[in-house]
Amino acid sequence: MLNNFEKLKILVIDWMLNRTKKVIIALMAIFLVSWNSSSFADKEQQLSKATKALQELANSQSVIKSNRLLKKLQSLQAQEQANSQKATLIQSLIETLEQSIYIKKNENRTLAHEFDEQLIKKRVALTFDDGPHPFNTPYLLDVLKEKWAKATFYVNGNKVKKYPEIARRIVEEGHEIGNHTRNHPELTKVASSTVKRQIRETDEVIFEATGVYPTTMRPPFGSYNHHVKQYAGMPIIMRDLDTLDRRVRNASLVAKDIIHRASPEDIILLHDSHLTSAEAMREAIDGLRAKDFSFATVSELIWLDADNKNNFDGLVFPKGTKSF
Numbered sequence: 123m124l125n126n127f128e129k130l131k132i133l134v135i136d137w138m139l140n141r142t143k144k145v146i147i148a149l150m151a152i153f154l155v156s157w158n159s160s161s162f163a164d165k166e167q168q169l170s171k172a173t174k175a176l177q178e179l180a181n182s183q184s185v186i187k188s189n190r191l192l193k194k195l196q197s198l199q200a201q202e203q204a205n206s207q208k209a210t211l212i213q214s215l216i217e218t219l220e221q222s223i224y225i226k227k228n229e230n231r232t233l234a235h236e237f238d239e240q241l242i243k244k245r246v247a248l249t250f251d252d253g254p255h256p257f258n259t260p261y262l263l264d265v266l267k268e269k270w271a272k273a274t275f276y277v278n279g280n281k282v283k284k285y286p287e288i289a290r291r292i293v294e295e296g297h298e299i300g301n302h303t304r305n306h307p308e309l310t311k312v313a314s315s316t317v318k319r320q321i322r323e324t325d326e327v328i329f330e331a332t333g334v335y336p337t338t339m340r341p342p343f344g345s346y347n348h349h350v351k352q353y354a355g356m357p358i359i360m361r362d363l364d365t366l367d368r369r370v371r372n373a374s375l376v377a378k379d380i381i382h383r384a385s386p387e388d389i390i391l392l393h394d395s396h397l398t399s400a401e402a403m404r405e406a407i408d409g410l411r412a413k414d415f416s417f418a419t420v421s422e423l424i425w426l427d428a429d430n431k432n433n434f435d436g437l438v439f440p441k442g443t444k445s446f
């Protein structure tokens with residue numbers, strides 16, 4: 123029963139996210155290209171056409187694609203700062219698109235919610251740090267797909283730069299992507315300007331590769347201080363259950379440990395830099411399901427959403443955890 127519910131949910135969400143309307147993208151492209159060559163009156167007409175096209179686009183497109191278009195419009199607006207009329211028109215397009223993205227995200231969430239009611243009571247979040255890894259991460263994604271389970275990946279910016287297609291796959295397959303800094307320094311031992319740069323640069327690299335910004339971050343080595351809280355710009359995620367998978371390099375032992383120790387609402391720490399941890403998921407997911415657990419992303423687990431996002435900046439989860 124549980125499996126069928128999850129499968130149905132994922133199928134419906136997949137369907138909503140993956141529909142494409144190339145015609146509308148083409149319309150938008152024509153609009154953007156012809157911008158410089160037409161008079162202002164024409165532009166107003168184009169604007170109303172483009173607004174309609176945008177609404178339709180956002181209704182039929184994935185949030186990822188809409189976000190990419192939003193970024194394009196924002197850079198176009200930046201170029202047109204000198205011409206206030208143009209900038210204002212572009213601003214209204216941006217607002218239209220932002221509104222559509224917001225509605226779309228809420229639709230997805232409501233839909234997921236209805237299916238989730240039965241699953242929500244006993245959730246855990248599987249989290250994988252230090253990727254993307256060129257072999258282990260695709261292997262893990264295959265296992266998660268086969269098992270209909272979602273996870274959260276705390277990636278390093280320099281690795282995302284190296285393997286952008288794997289980062290994209292993480293997002294496209296419905297998992298959450300989180301910020302684990304650019305090259306994994308211990309943030310409590312570097313200058314505050316470095317803390318800021320490590321986090322912001324990784325945000326941008328992730329956006330570049332996937333079309334979405336990370337919504338949570340995990341500091342390397344679980345080390346944070348007031349600078350990290352100040353510059354995180356999103357919730358800081360520690361862990362409830364440390365699998366010690368970087369020492370126990372044995373898939374079956376890691377799986378048994380998780381199944382034995384998991385409790386509801388746990389954030390479980392793993393590393394896809396180790397193949398054994400990816401392999402452990404076959405047994406672990408089945409074992410957890412047998413104990414009626416279901417799988418949520420970290421944002422879902424901490425109830426992070428568009429409405430409360432700003433209040434969560436720099437908060438540490440699980441609440442009350444100390445740096446370790």
Ligand SMILES: [Zn+2]
Nearest residue numbers: 251252342343
């Ligand atoms: Zn790490």
